[in-house]
Amino acid sequence: MSKNEILKNSITAVQERVEAVQQPAAEEAKHLRGIAEETADLVCAFRDERNWKQFHNPKDLAVSISLEAAELLEVFQWSGEDLKCEGKLDKIREELADVANYCILMADACGISLDEIIRAKVKRNGEKYPVEKAYGKKDKYTELK
Numbered sequence: 079m080s081k082n083e084i085l086k087n088s089i090t091a092v093q094e095r096v097e098a099v100q101q102p103a104a105e106e107a108k109h110l111r112g113i114a115e116e117t118a119d120l121v122c123a124f125r126d127e128r129n130w131k132q133f134h135n136p137k138d139l140a141v142s143i144s145l146e147a148a149e150l151l152e153v154f155q156w157s158g159e160d161l162k163c164e165g166k167l168d169k170i171r172e173e174l175a176d177v178a179n180y181c182i183l184m185a186d187a188c189g190i191s192l193d194e195i196i197r198a199k200v201k202r203n204g205e206k207y208p209v210e211k212a213y214g215k216k217d218k219y220t221e222l223k
């Protein structure tokens with residue numbers, strides 16, 4: 079198979095995935111359906127059992143997401159050339175879960191569907207980074223030729 083055929087097959091596969099992802103959302107879908115419903119419910123129940131929803135305004139949740147993302151970044155602080163997860167997975171799991179939990183709570187506070195915004199973002203990114211221009215490149219979309 080030639081390089082052009084491989085590239086064409088890759089583009090077709092990506093286009094099929096994008097089309098599959100762009101299916102219209104069902105009217106009855108809940109706004110947190112991107113995460114397993116039981117998981118989102120668990121996160122919200124944890125908050126509600128402690129009467130913490132009163133503190134969960136969008137600004138403070140955005141601050142919390144950023145702080146937890148910084149804790150995730152801290153896992154790699156001073157790691158030099160060590161870019162692997164080995165030996166760090168427990169801490170990565172913990173901090174990634176903190177980020178994800180706050181993302182769920184932020185989505186809930188704002189009535190946003192994580193599933194919908196992620197799909198929309200992937201679609202927009204696909205337009206900014208078409209496979210034929212971005213394949214194997216790390217350039218910003220404004221620099222792609």
Ligand SMILES: [Mg+2]
Nearest residue numbers: 146149173176
């Ligand atoms: Mg944390």
